[in-house]
Amino acid sequence: MRAASGIQRYGLRFVALGYLAALLMVPVTIVLFRTFEDGLGPPLEAIASPDGQHAFWLTLVCVGIAVPLNTIFGVTAALVLVRHEFRGKAILNTIVDLPFAISPVVIGLALLLVYGRNGWVGQDLIDAGIQVIFSTPGMVLATIFVSLPFVVRETMPVLQEIGDEQEQAASTLGASGWQTFWRITLPSIRWGVAYGIVLATARALGEYGAVSVVAGRISGQTETLPLFVENEFTNFNLAGAYAAAIVLALLALAVLLGMNLLKRKEREA
């Protein structure tokens, strides 16, 4: 019986680790290897190229706008969904998950239909001097769309768990709604929110499909890092593609490390 369970245990570990190795670790290692195959020169050059740098900054702009907005919206939506009862709550709850369910390409197309030249409000915006599609605003919108659910989904269970007694206690002690939020609610849910932010950032960093549709992919103008990787790759500039991929992977890794640190802190708290 014990021997059997031992075999079972090692079997399980073998399957889990083998799966991770074959599907995740081996490809990433090969990318790493290929990048530095010809020394540090070619990858650094590719990254330092104007297009490469632009892609890097554009990615940070998209993430830097999308994630804070989604954080504010996410905490607000979570509060509304957990603390309030209203008609249509179930619908709102479902809508929040849409970006998970819909393919990013479809999200991109949907944005085209609304903001494109022939779209619903596209021409009006262009007349007003605002170009959304094939420009940064569209890419930011696409990034917001795909990274929207994370903060909501990570915050809601924490809000449910802490209940509203602490908030009621704060109100009987004279705190206004705003004071209660900043002094009681937010500190209590901070790890959930932080976790949501980390996941949203990781998703926003790596988004390809939706951004690709609305970007028009003009090198040096509407290219984020994932698009840059693809572009370099299709132009047979493999060193550049791999180098940008590494940068992206490092950013993602930093975010994931951040997440693990937060998790540890949460356990201690």
Add this chain to the structure above:
Amino acid sequence: MSPGGIAVEGVEKRFGAFEALKGVSVAVPNGSLTALLGPSGSGKSTLLRVIAGLEQPDAGRVLIAGQDATAVTPQKRGVGFVFQHYAAFKHMTVERNVAFGLKIRKKQKEEIAARVDRLLELVHLQGFAHRYPSELSGGQRQRMALARALAVEPEVLLLDEPFGALDATVRKELRTWLRRLHEDVHVTTIFVTHDQEEAMDVAQQIVVMNDGLIEQVGSPRDLYEQPANEFVMGFVGEVNRLGDDLVRPHDIEILLEPDGNAREGQIERVAHLGFEVRVELVLDDGRRLAVQTTRQDAEERELESGQIVYLRPDGARRFVGP
């Protein structure tokens, strides 16, 4: 009504199809210690939350110190509220928990520190200022919550089953302590409990609630000796039923010989509970009842199970049905 007290007038509250309060009126005198006593679902906690402003009544009004407070938010109502599960601010130390209301009121730092020190002394938590709630026992957390509520010098202190989540020993200790605290602080205090012994032990006035209505208001002694109806009589102490009569276990005399209309019964069990002895009997009609007597009495008359005895109620009550 006395100037600082609380008056509740015709308060109704429903949650969906459930009527929690069906028109409740009660006056709580200034500086008193009052218990809201009733079984779960009787509306006692809802009434307390309506007084605090944490629930809005569907009808009726609440007066605090003579002022209509019905539309006043809990934030401005000047009540201290203590929750059954403490509602401790988990991310703050004991000191910061207690100081919370004072900081909101933007008091001077020195004043806050002095007041927090005094309050921690009052609730015997002097050495715990820098601990977090998770490092305290249940009883300590509840005392911290009390200090926090008292810090803002509320006109009214409301406690919702404050000892309900604590074990029996701590509960007894804390209720003695609450009574003493009230003698010191003298703030009008209302606490909710489903434990009649707790209500009798601590409160000066008890409001008995059942099914969204008030059954009786009175001192512990009034309720026990002059219960207004069968519900109150049954709720504030043990009751035996003899025909239409209700009688307390200590108001039944056990006779060894038949006498007039004394009922015959057989002793089923004699339980020694320390000073008192509880005799459980079966009557000739199969009904069971319990009689309380002293240990001395039980020993002198050698009461034992199987014995046939005769029972004479003394001080039975009969409530005419509605």
